[in-house]
Amino acid sequence: MSLTVIVCTGPVCGDRRGSGKLIEHLRVRVLARGLEGRVVVREEVCLGHCLRGPNILVGDQVEEASGRAVLYNHMTIEDVDRVVERHLVGGMAVRALTNLLPIPSSPPKPRPR
Numbered sequence: 001m002s003l004t005v006i007v008c009t010g011p012v013c014g015d016r017r018g019s020g021k022l023i024e025h026l027r028v029r030v031l032a033r034g035l036e037g038r039v040v041v042r043e044e045v046c047l048g049h050c051l052r053g054p055n056i057l058v059g060d061q062v063e064e065a066s067g068r069a070v071l072y073n074h075m076t077i078e079d080v081d082r083v084v085e086r087h088l089v090g091g092m093a094v095r096a097l098t099n100l101l102p103i104p105s106s107p108p109k110p111r112p113r
């Protein structure tokens with residue numbers, strides 16, 4: 001199974017909270033652990049959870065499509081190391097770094113007036 005790791009580089013996570021260094025570190029760790037064949041790292045402009053940033057979303061294609069991917073919040077370099085070892089290598093989400101809220105797979109519906 002291949003996993004996609006999406007690092008938010010939006011205005012809050014990237015510009016204000018420096019997620020650029022997280023994605024650089026993540027790419028180095030993925031290569032160092034030999035995961036480049038089954039882990040894709042990419043950037044997204046905003047994951048919709050700005051107050052909890054920097055945010056990183058991890059999931060396979062099915063999990064992403066179903067909204068069951070794991071959203072990691074308030075990420076640090078040390079947290080990235082934990083996610084690489086426990087989630088990407090070990091296959092277990094690091095629940096201590098998540099808010100456990102489901103990720104919406106579609107935009108919220110407008111409220112009736």
Ligand code: FES
Nearest residue numbers: 008010013047050
């Ligand atoms: S800028 Fe990162 S979740 Fe919005």
